[in-house]
Amino acid sequence: MRKIIILFLILIAVSLPLFMLADAANSKASDATAFARARRAPTLTIDGTANEYEVAFTENGSGSYIVDSDANVTATNSSSLKYATCTITNFVTGDTYSTSGLASKFVATNDGAGILTISNEGTFAEYLTALKLVKYLSTSDDPTAATREIEILVSNGPNDSNTCTASVVITPVNDAPALYMGGTATLDYDTAYVGGTTGIALCTTAVNIVDADDTYMESLTMLLSNAKTSDVLLTNEVDILGTFTVLNDTATPGAITVTLTGHRTIADFKAAAQLIKFYNAETSEIDTTGRVVYTVVGDGDVNSSNATTTITVTAPE
Structure with a gap:
């Protein structure tokens, strides 16, 4: 029995270094492979x-x-x-x-x-x-x-x-807003007015403002370019909103300019545009020349193109 134990111990003593040498060799081979792969990387x-x-x-x-x-x-x-x-x-x-x-x-x-x-x-x-x-x-x-x-x-x-x-x-480049007085993607708007009647809006209720990189506008300007006797652009309903600074300029003969300013949402400006109205108190004596109104909105850096409202004017029957 003693001889068997001695032989077993001798076997362990001989085998252990061999295992260690083999493990070291494998480790070196692995390192060499990794190094070679690294060298091949572009x-x-x-x-x-x-x-x-x-x-x-x-x-x-x-x-x-x-x-x-x-x-x-x-x-x-x-x-x-x-x-x-x-x-x-x-x-x-x-x-x-x-x-x-x-x-x-x-x-x-x-x-x-x-x-x-x-x-x-x-x-x-x-x-x-x-x-x-x-x-x-x-x-x-x-x-x-x-x-x-x-x-x-x-x-x-x-x-x-x-x-x-x-x-x-x-x-980035600031994109100009687009104004559609006729709604959705319709730039212009046609309407009709009978002298002496209630003022009429200058855009459809579906008026649209689109701006790719702004959700707020800073101004809206309407120019009645060929104003006649007794023509008025009414802004009293906008005044009631109390959210805009309103300038109604009649100093230039033959023209009326309404300007709204304020840092307001696109929805606010769309609502305000519908509240500016054309009115003339004349009845049978009203000038029936068609009126033309140009409107632009601005985002503070650049204005939209003009949208045109054409008003057919008639005297009451």
Whole structure:
């Protein structure tokens, strides 16, 4: 029995170092494999030797390239790539890409949420050409001014490159409001007035104001361009609202201008527009020349185009 125990101890003493040596060898082999894989990963630069690139985009523009013309890809043990990805990390609705001119061998997939993938095998040069065609653009009329950060990488399949970042500096452009006196998308409005009767509104009850990047307006101006004797633009109902500063200017012969000012919602301005009315106290003596009223709204920076109200005027029978 004693001999058996001694033999068992000898076996353990001999085997343990062998197991330790084998484990160390496996660890070294694993480290060597990882090192070799790392060496095979491609290296991407998007502005000469830099990993970062800044470009500007102005709202409604045709797009801005997200890598510079001297972008480059290198790798130690490979010469082709499988795919490239571009990811907008702070995606805003309307953000998208253009890949116009991309070689037919590649497939460009835009997920609609800021990720563009270019795939199929190609050489470094072919992928560089492809990336140099990629543009950032926004289809939104209110893209916000936040600088977009776009992460770009390429891959040879098992190994992704380093990540580069393109910063797109956004310049929003104020969009002019649109005024539809005839409602919905109808710019102009036609109406009729009989002398001496109650004043009439100069727009439909469905009058519409649209602004892509503002929910508040600052002014509304109505100009009766060919005012005749006894013509009046009534604003008393607007005065009752108490939410606007109202100026009714009759100083210019042959013209009456009503201006409403105030930082108010689009809905407030639509309601106020319906309360300004044309009136003439004359009856049989009224001038029956058709009247023309031009109206604009302003968002504080730019005004809408003129909307025209044409008034057919008749004397009472």
